Structure formats: C-alpha cells, structure tokens
Amino acid sequence: MAHCRIVWTFGWRALYRQVVRSSFATVPFYRERWALRGRTDPVVVAGRTGEHGGAIPAAALAGRLPDLVPLAGGSATPDPLRGLEIVLPQCARVAPDTLIIGVAPEHHPLSVPFESTPDEPRGHVLAVGTRAQLAGVGPAVPRVELVPFAERGTSGLLVDELLGVLGGARDCGHWHLDWPRVYARETPLGLAFTLLRQRSPRLVDIVPAGGADGRIIRCPQHRTPVVVA
Amino acid sequence: MKAEIFDPRTDPEPEYWATLRATAGLRADWAWEVLAAQAWGARSAQLITVLFDGTTPKAVVNAAWLGAPLHRFSFTGATSRPWVGAVHVRGPGSGAVPGWWLADDVPITALTETYARAMRRELGPGCLALVLRQVTADQAAQAGRLKVVRPTERIWTFPVHEWSDPEAWLMKLSRSRRSNLRGIFRRVRENDGLEIRIETGTTTLDEVRVIEAMRWNDDKYGGKLIPRVRVLSGYLRALVAQPDVHSTSYIDRATGDLIAFGTALDHPTVPIVRSWTQRPASEGGAKYLYFYHLSKQVEWAIANGKRFVELGKGKSEEKKSLGAFPSDQAALAVPIRPW
Numbered sequence: 166m167a168h169c170r171i172v173w174t175f176g177w178r179a180l181y182r183q184v185v186r187s188s189f190a191t192v193p194f195y196r197e198r199w200a201l202r203g204r205t206d207p208v209v210v211a212g213r214t215g216e217h218g219g220a221i222p223a224a225a226l227a228g229r230l231p232d233l234v235p236l237a238g239g240s241a242t243p244d245p246l247r248g249l250e251i252v253l254p255q256c257a258r259v260a261p262d263t264l265i266i267g268v269a270p271e272h273h274p275l276s277v278p279f280e281s282t283p284d285e286p287r288g289h290v291l292a293v294g295t296r297a298q299l300a301g302v303g304p305a306v307p308r309v310e311l312v313p314f315a316e317r318g319t320s321g322l323l324v325d326e327l328l329g330v331l332g333g334a335r336d337c338g339h340w341h342l343d344w345p346r347v348y349a350r351e352t353p354l355g356l357a358f359t360l361l362r363q364r365s366p367r368l369v370d371i372v373p374a375g376g377a378d379g380r381i382i383r384c385p386q387h388r389t390p391v392v393v394a
Numbered sequence: 395m396k397a398e399i400f401d402p403r404t405d406p407e408p409e410y411w412a413t414l415r416a417t418a419g420l421r422a423d424w425a426w427e428v429l430a431a432q433a434w435g436a437r438s439a440q441l442i443t444v445l446f447d448g449t450t451p452k453a454v455v456n457a458a459w460l461g462a463p464l465h466r467f468s469f470t471g472a473t474s475r476p477w478v479g480a481v482h483v484r485g486p487g488s489g490a491v492p493g494w495w496l497a498d499d500v501p502i503t504a505l506t507e508t509y510a511r512a513m514r515r516e517l518g519p520g521c522l523a524l525v526l527r528q529v530t531a532d533q534a535a536q537a538g539r540l541k542v543v544r545p546t547e548r549i550w551t552f553p554v555h556e557w558s559d560p561e562a563w564l565m566k567l568s569r570s571r572r573s574n575l576r577g578i579f580r581r582v583r584e585n586d587g588l589e590i591r592i593e594t595g596t597t598t599l600d601e602v603r604v605i606e607a608m609r610w611n612d613d614k615y616g617g618k619l620i621p622r623v624r625v626l627s628g629y630l631r632a633l634v635a636q637p638d639v640h641s642t643s644y645i646d647r648a649t650g651d652l653i654a655f656g657t658a659l660d661h662p663t664v665p666i667v668r669s670w671t672q673r674p675a676s677e678g679g680a681k682y683l684y685f686y687h688l689s690k691q692v693e694w695a696i697a698n699g700k701r702f703v704e705l706g707k708g709k710s711e712e713k714k715s716l717g718a719f720p721s722d723q724a725a726l727a728v729p730i731r732p733w
Contacts, residue, residue, distance in 0.1 A: 189469075189472075190468040190469055190471060191467055191468045191469065193435070193624045193626055193627075196434060196435065196469050196626060197431075197434070197435070197626045197627060197628040200403070200434040200472075200628075201430075201431065201434065201628050209472060210403075210404070210472055211404075228602055229602060231606060231609065232602075232605070232624075232627070235467065236466075236467040236468060236469075236621075236623065236624060237466075237467035
C-alpha cells in the first residue's frame with residue numbers, strides 16, 4: 166500500500182503535468198487553445214488562465230480530432246472501449262473461461278454478440294452492454310452495464326465515446342477511476358478527464374458529453390482515487 | 395541606431411505599430427495578432443526587431459532564432475532559451491517574401507551590422523550567424539567581405555501594370571494557354587455545382603475545414619527529415635479576419651465540401667497571392683481551379699490599378715505560361731562576431 170500512496174501523492178499528478186506539458190508542446194489543438202486563451206493547474210503561459218480553467222467540453226472537439234494528433238503523427242480515431250480489459254475484471258468476476266455476452270475486451274477468449282446469445286448458457290456467463298442492449302438478456306444472467314457519466318447509478322462502468330472506459334463501481338460501492346491511466350481534475354465545468362497513457366489522439370482535460378459533476382477523493386478501502394457526488 | 399526587440403507571443407503590440415505598418419507597406423501577415431498566432435505555432439522563437447534613428451522607426455525585421463536544441467516535432471517552448479545557433483530572417487509565415495523593411499535612406503548593411511549586433515546582444519554569444527532570405531544580387535554585393543551567397547528558388551510576379559484590361563493580358567499569352575483559359579472560364583461559368591465565395595476580412599470562415607485542406611498540401615510538399623509544421627487554426631482565423639485579406643473558397647454545392655481555398659494579401663501596389671490548397675484529384679479536386687484562381691487575381695489586380703502581383707515560389711511552368719516573370723533570389727549568410 167505504501168507504493169499506492171507514493172504514486173497517488175506524487176506520480177499521478179506528475180504524470181498529468183508531464184502530459185499537459187507535452188501536449189502544449191506538440192499537439193496543435195492544445196497549443197492554440199492554451200497559448201491564446203490560457204489554462205490553470207498548471208498554468209502554461211504566465212498570466213493566461215482561460216475559460217473553465219482550461220477544461221474542454223467534448224462538444225468543442227467535434228470535427229477537431231485531426232488536431233489532437235501530435236506533430237510526430239499518430240491515429241485520429243478514439244477508441245470508445247479503451248481501458249475495458251483493465252476496468253472490467255476489477256468490477257466483475259471475469260475468468261478466462263467466462264463467456265462474455267455483448268461487449269468483450271479485445272483478447273478475451275470466449276465472447277458472443279448479443280444477437281447470438283445461447284438460450285441456456287452453461288458455465289460462468291457475464292453480459293456487458295448499455296442498458297438498451299442488456300434489456301434483451303435473461304434476468305438470471307449477471308451483468309455489467311455501460312453507463313455515461315451523467316447517468317450513473319450505483320453499479321456499472323463509466324463510458325464515453327471519446328475517452329473510452331473511465332472507471333467502474335467496485336465491491337466497495339465507490340466509482341473507481343481507471344487509475345493511474347485516467348486523471349481527473351475538478352474544474353468549473355465539472356470533472357475533466359485526461360488519458361495519461363494515450364499518445365494519439367491526445368485527450369487532455371476533456372469534460373465528457375452530458376457533463377460530469379463530482380469530486381475526487383481517495384477510496385478508504387483501496388486507497389486509489391474515486392468519484393463521489 | 396537603437397533596437398527594440400519583441401517576442402510577439404507575450405509582448406503587447408507597440409503603440410506605433412499600426413502607423414509603422416502603413417508607412418512600411420507591410421501586409422496583413424504583419425498585423426500583431428497574426429504575428430502572435432504565427433509565433434505560437436512555430437518550431438523556433440520568432441522575434442520582431444524595430445531599429446530606431448532617434449524616435450523614428452527606420453527598419454523592421456522578422457526573424458526566427460534557429461538555436462539548438464531545436465525539435466522536429468514540437469513547437470518552441472514558452473521559455474526555451476537556445477544557446478547556440480543562427481538568426482534566420484524571413485517573412486512571417488512565408489519564406490517567399492523578404493522578412494524586413496528598410497526606410498529609403500537605410501542601406502542593407504544596417505541589417506548585417508546594426509541588426510546583427512543587436513541580436514548578438516539579445517541572444518548571447520551563441521548567436522553565430524545571420525541568414526537573410528530573398529536577397530537580390532545588388533543587396534548581396536553591398537554586404538561586407540565575409541559572406542556566403544547562394545542562389546535560391548526564383549519567385550514569380552505578374553507585371554499587372556503592363557496590361558490595360560484582362561483581354562490585353564490574355565492576348566499576351568500563348569495561343570494554347572489562351573484557349574485553355576477561355577475553356578476553363580466557360581467550364582466554371584457553366585458548372586452550377588461549384589460555389590465560389592470571396593470574402594474580405596471575414597470572421598465567419600470555417601477555418602477548421604481549411605486547415606484540414608491544408609494538410610493535403612503539407613503531406614505533399616513536406617520533407618521527410620523536416621516535415622511541415624501544422625498551421626494552427628487560430629493563425630488562419632486571425633489572418634483572414636484582417637481587413638486587407640481576401641479569401642476565396644471553392645465549395646461543392648451538392649455536398650458542402652471545400653474543394654479549394656486561397657488567400658491574397660492586399661497592398662496599395664503589390665498584393666501577394668499567398669496560400670493555395672486544393673483537394674487531390676482522387677477526392678474531387680480539379681486542377682483547372684488553380685489557373686482559374688490566378689486569372690481572377692489578375693483580373694482583380696487590373697481592375698484595382700495594382701502594379702504587380704507576387705506569386706511566390708514554385709509551379710514555374712504554370713506561372714510562366716500565365717505571363718508571370720521570374721526574379722532571381724539569393725540567401726545571404728554573414729557571421730556575427732561573438733565579442
């Protein structure tokens with residue numbers, strides 16, 4: 166646990182500051198936005214603090230994805246399921262022989278789409294999908310719901326079209342972030358998320374579609390960051 | 395002479411800048427907010443220097459401080475202080491125009507001596523050389539004993555004052571080019587699907603779409619070793635919002651797609667046809683639009699009584715066939731003594 170505390174206190178934030186610095190130096194979108202308007206926490210141009218502390222609503226990125234590619238090149242296509250293979254096993258029991266119905270991590274050996282769900286599945290089964298998709302699955306099947314941030318209840322995985330899987334509700338009952346790959350910062354616009362490990366398209370301080378209200382605290386049980394209302 | 399050096403990224407516009415721009419005939423790319431946006435989107439520090447004789451500005455120079463460490467894939471750091479390198483004098487945002495203006499009574503040696511010393515004082519002993527681009531042979535001959543002069547790509551100019559009307563211009567061209575142009579005019583006139591939007595000082599341009607179009611050019615002309623740096627949409631927005639910038643968009647009416655885009659920077663006598671970018675032919679681009687665009691610029695310049703229209707570098711065959719003449723250019727490098 167001592168390791169967790171060190172990373173929580175120093176590493177996570179240091180990684181975020183490094184991503185901000187690198188994005189300002191190499192990604193056209195952030196260069197323009199923060200140079201001409203500014204940002205806070207960290208401030209990159211002395212005296213310019215910008216609107217919403219530099220947070221960017223997801224709607225502002227419409228049509229701008231090529232500008233999120235660093236000068237050295239890279240992909241301009243976001244992965245809406247980024248982080249699923251890490252967050253899903255944290256939030257539900259997933260073994261190699263688990264049959265996942267619906268949305269499965271890329272390298273999971275056993276998975277079927279919703280349309281070809283067997284009538285009487287045998288063994289350990291888990292259904293993963295949005296609320297509408299899960300409506301067609303039998304009530305006896307254990308399930309993990311993919312929910313947008315603004316519509317979260319008490320269980321499921323937090324997903325966003327741009328940012329992918331941001332976190333999920335674990336056995337402690339808290340909404341855990343995909344720590345340390347996702348950084349969250351409190352801004353006047355709500356929580357702004359940063360993908361610390363994704364080089365391209367670079368996503369820094371993005372407020373998901375629909376807004377994201379909440380605060381970041383440390384989970385008393387797991388000692389990692391969680392979102393509370 | 396006294397020198398004032400500015401970093402347009404952080405320094406506010408000097409109060410004499412608008413007057414100085416008018417006196418010097420500096421086009422819209424020298425407007426302060428355009429310089430600021432351009433400097434933020436550059437890979438090297440961009441410095442503006444004004445040389446004064448007493449309180450009268452006698453010269454303006456735009457230069458890039460090409461100092462180590464320099465990175466291929468990142469914009470210049472907000473506080474980076476390169477320690478060794480050379481000062482590269484070029485037009486802001488374009489290498490096809492000289493990056494300086496001198497009052498009539500100031501010789502070019504003011505740049506190689508006064509200006510070079512001022513830069514040496516500002517940038518430190520690591521500032522080893524001064525490189526001037528787009529120098530003519532006469533100017534190069536005036537510089538001191540130690541110098542390196544190399545010819546660079548020629549630039550092309552339309553002698554608009556020789557043509558009384560567009561028909562006179564057409565008659566100067568070769569027979570095949572003339573009939574080709576008439577065909578192009580007819581094709582554009584009869585093409586109802588093509589919308590041509592000419593805007594001056596616009597704030598409503600969808601610059602994101604234009605930037606996307608400019609990427610086609612970047613990929614086509616950018617080098618492998620030193621790729622072109624992406625143009626910031628903030629730069630284009632600031633540039634086309636200037637009251638003396640004409641931007642022409644060629645739009646497909648059916649799909650709303652941008653097919654081609656060009657800008658021209660106005661000037662009392664010598665406007666510049668600045669950027670031109672168009673979709674590759676495989677994506678619905680049309681090569682003839684380039685000729686059409688240049689012809690319209692000629693017609694506009696004739697109608698407004700301009701003397702010349704500058705076209706910049708490249709595409710020599712096309713420009714020559716449209717009646718432009720070349721002027722030889724050279725790059726001049728002089729050492730700066732480190733003490």
